[in-house]
Amino acid sequence: MQANPLLGLIAQLKKLPGVGEKSAQRMAFFLLSLSEKEVAEFAREALETRRRIRYCERCFNISLAQECYVCLDSNREPGTLCVVADPKDIFAMERMGAFKGRYHVIGGLISPLDGIHPDVLRFSELRSRLVSEHISEVILAINPTVEGDTTALYLQQYLEGCGVSVTKLAHGLPMGGDIDYADELTLQKALIGRVRV
Numbered sequence: 001m002q003a004n005p006l007l008g009l010i011a012q013l014k015k016l017p018g019v020g021e022k023s024a025q026r027m028a029f030f031l032l033s034l035s036e037k038e039v040a041e042f043a044r045e046a047l048e049t050r051r052r053i054r055y056c057e058r059c060f061n062i063s064l065a066q067e068c069y070v071c072l073d074s075n076r077e078p079g080t081l082c083v084v085a086d087p088k089d090i091f092a093m094e095r096m097g098a099f100k101g102r103y104h105v106i107g108g109l110i111s112p113l114d115g116i117h118p119d120v121l122r123f124s125e126l127r128s129r130l131v132s133e134h135i136s137e138v139i140l141a142i143n144p145t146v147e148g149d150t151t152a153l154y155l156q157q158y159l160e161g162c163g164v165s166v167t168k169l170a171h172g173l174p175m176g177g178d179i180d181y182a183d184e185l186t187l188q189k190a191l192i193g194r195v196r197v
Contacts (some may be wrong), residue, residue, distance in 0.1 A: 006032075058129075060105035060122055062087045070094075070103055077101045079136040083126065083155065085109050085148070089141060101139070104129060109147035110154055121151075123158055130162050140168040144189065 004010075006028045013024035031039055055061070056068035063069070070076065070090065080101030084090055090103050106121045129135060140155055142148040152168055159166050172190030182190070 055105075059103050060087075060107060060125070061090050061103060075100070079134060080139065081126075081129065081133070081135045081137070082139045082141050084141050085143065085151070093141060099139075101137075102133075106151070106155075109142070109145070110151045111147045118154055118158075123155070126155075127159070127162065130159075130164055135164055137165045137167065140166065142168065144171045 006025070009028045009031065010021070010024045013019055013027045014021065016024075019027070031042075034042070052064055053062050054064070056063040056071055057066050058071045059068060061068040061070060065072075077100050081104055082093060082099060082101055083104050083106060084093070085106060085108055087105055090105070093099050093103070104122070104126050106123065106126065108116050108121055110116060110118055110121070126138075130138070138155075138159060140152045142152045142155075156166055170193045172186065172193050
């Protein structure tokens with residue numbers, strides 16, 4: 001019996017985040033519906049992007065040049081620095097359109113079980129930027145997971161005595177959400193992060 005001719009392509013597509021068997025199969029059939037030229041353009045663009053992408057020498061965001069588009073933007077508030085784990089977090093913050101400061105990508109979260117310790121993350125580069133760029137506030141935009149909370153706590157202690165205000169994003173109920181659908185941890189975070197009205 002002959003094997004499914006799409007098995008190899010489906011296996012590669014399943015490597016994409018959030019893509020399961022059925023989604024990968026749908027994508028494989030979609031790629032088959034394209035012309036050879038379109039598939040070649042798709043593959044060429046993916047490969048060329050991968051080859052050209054580098055990390056910004058200042059904030060470690062992805063970039064095509066020495067400095068990324070955020071660092072090169074002179075309209076940014078120079079005294080505010082938002083610390084994120086990965087470049088994809090910058091894209092999420094930028095989609096919001098409300099943050100006008102700069103960023104610093106630490107390159108992951110503290111996770112001893114995965115071999116990620118503070119010394120492999122970009123904490124010393126962060127501390128250097130505080131002085132060289134006269135930063136007055138550091139905003140920790142770290143995911144509220146066990147690793148994220150550990151990283152945020154470590155950073156709070158690491159930055160003590162640096163003369164900067166350290167804040168973190170509030171966690172709690174989403175807009176339009178119902179309290180009875182929220183899990184206990186979300187409710188607890190919302191209660192702890194409550195504000196005066």
